[in-house]
Amino acid sequence: MDGALDPTGYRAVTKRRVLVDMLGAIPGEWKIFVLDAVTTRVVSSACGMSELTEAGVSLVENAALTREPQPKSDAVYFLSPTAESVGALIDDFKHAKRPTYRRAFVYFSSSLSPNLLAAIKKCKPLLQALGGLAEVRSIHWSPYDRVGVVN
Numbered sequence: 001m002d003g004a005l006d007p008t009g010y011r012a013v014t015k016r017r018v019l020v021d022m023l024g025a026i027p028g029e030w031k032i033f034v035l036d037a038v039t040t041r042v043v044s045s046a047c048g049m050s051e052l053t054e055a056g057v058s059l060v061e062n063a064a065l066t067r068e069p070q071p072k073s074d075a076v077y078f079l080s081p082t083a084e085s086v087g088a089l090i091d092d093f094k095h096a097k098r099p100t101y102r103r104a105f106v107y108f109s110s111s112l113s114p115n116l117l118a119a120i121k122k123c124k125p126l127l128q129a130l131g132g133l134a135e136v137r138s139i140h141w142s143p144y145d146r147v148g149v150v151n
Helices: 010-025 037-046 049-054 083-093 114-122 124-129
Strands: 031-035 057-062 070-079 101-108 130-135
Touching: 010 037, 010 049, 010 070, 010 101, 031 037, 037 070, 049 057, 057 070, 070 083, 083 101, 083 114, 083 124, 101 124, 114 124, 124 130
Parallel strands: 031 057, 031 070, 070 101, 101 130
Antiparallel strands: none
8 A cells, every 4th residue: 555545654654743743732823843854854755845834834944054033933843863953953042042933842753862962951041942842753764765664
């Protein structure tokens, strides 16, 4: 059965996790979705931009790039648990008077190491702006072809 049609297939499960479990759980009408290179592939493999817009995403941003501050907007971060991605998250909030976003709802694609969690805890402005932090397990995959995936 085609994974796009099978409600238990990787794409359908990933779409549900992104649109319902992550984006649908965040209060407010519009939000900014911040992704890294790994999670961009995951999300784009399962969701179209129109689906993200319907879920309240006004803008999709690359965590690795310098972004225009939007201090009145909430951001949903979906990141791989790497030093680079966690560093980008911390950089967005390290200046308490000039945060990039109002609040951060952070999801990691797999387990966060104790060292990276400790780095997040050291950033007091981030902790104050943190609306939630979670690991979204079983969503770290990329399509290989129409029938295969790699983890």
